[in-house]
Amino acid sequence: MAGFRPVEPQHIDGDIEKVLLTEADIQGRLAELAADIERDYEGKDVLLVGVLKGAVMVMADLSRHLSRHVEIDWMAISSYGSGTRSSGVVRILKDLDTDITDRHVVVVEDIIDTGLTLSWLVSNLQSRGPASVEICTMLRKPEAAKTPVGVKYVGFDIPSSFVVGYGLDFAEKYRNLRVVATLAPHMYS
Template sequence: MNKDIERVLYSVEDIQNAAKRIGNQLAEDYADKTPILLSVLKGAILWSVDVMREMDSYVELDFIDVSSYHGGVESAGEITLRTDLTTDVAGRDIIILEDIVDTGRTLKYMIELLHKRGAASVKVASLLDKKEGRVVDVAVDYVGFDVPKAFVVGYGLDYKELYRNLPYVGILKPKIYSEEDSATLNSQE
């Protein structure tokens, strides 16, 4: 797998430091509350665990699986709710733990869904923020790293369900994903 990576952007140590920084900040910001940490499957699971470990405070955990990539290298633009959370969010403070915010479509969908269900507040803590890819206006409240416009994998992020187990975040070599994938996805934007 390592041979498929053009270059490493964020090392294991970089990611651990970001998780500690954000986990400590969240614990401070929510010191007198018990927020629900909403981990976005599958990509944010490692990030969620590492951030949660750094929070010396009461939290609850739930999961949601929302996608707009459907296995490709670019957002297809169509949002799919694959797995809904099980917790009643009415009146609760929610922290969405995301692996990457790119176009913002998926995040906007989740924020609107949570507000519709009566959440008291919704904040976002993302490992990566790809501002250059944004097509909708959404705020990321806690950011591990700003990431350049490149296709990144590792530490939960995948390409066709592979590379999630890399301990770092790296740029996938373009030759790994086919021209056919890119042409098809670009026509769906």
């Protein structure tokens, strides 16, 4: 493709403080998570539920690392507004199109911060009668946790910095970076 140039950290010099995870780090870990999911759900149908918008990259790449058929669906929930901290108030912006009764559901997240939103989501999904609900997240910030959430599949534990890239945004920017990086504090303070 003539002229194709993906957005890289050096293209937004000054916005990014430090690259935490490279594209190779991310893809290698997703392959491992996919293998774990295949092993754990051998002989069972799995529904991957991606949480919009941030999980788009994780969902696409995780599903491509799987060597078996899976169904996918999406939910959009909101608790952040335009700030950098979770408000704790959750709204469903887009619900599932799939009935999850008696289904094995794996919720796919980009990041778990406080756990408040995810705790609410898991409770909501469990009330719908699935066979099981597990969580797969690319990133987790253990130091930021305010409520315990059982996460079966974790890509990476990271510090409580504000991160962008690989689906994660600040004011709808930086999602298309192929890396995970800390955003320079002057960008959001």
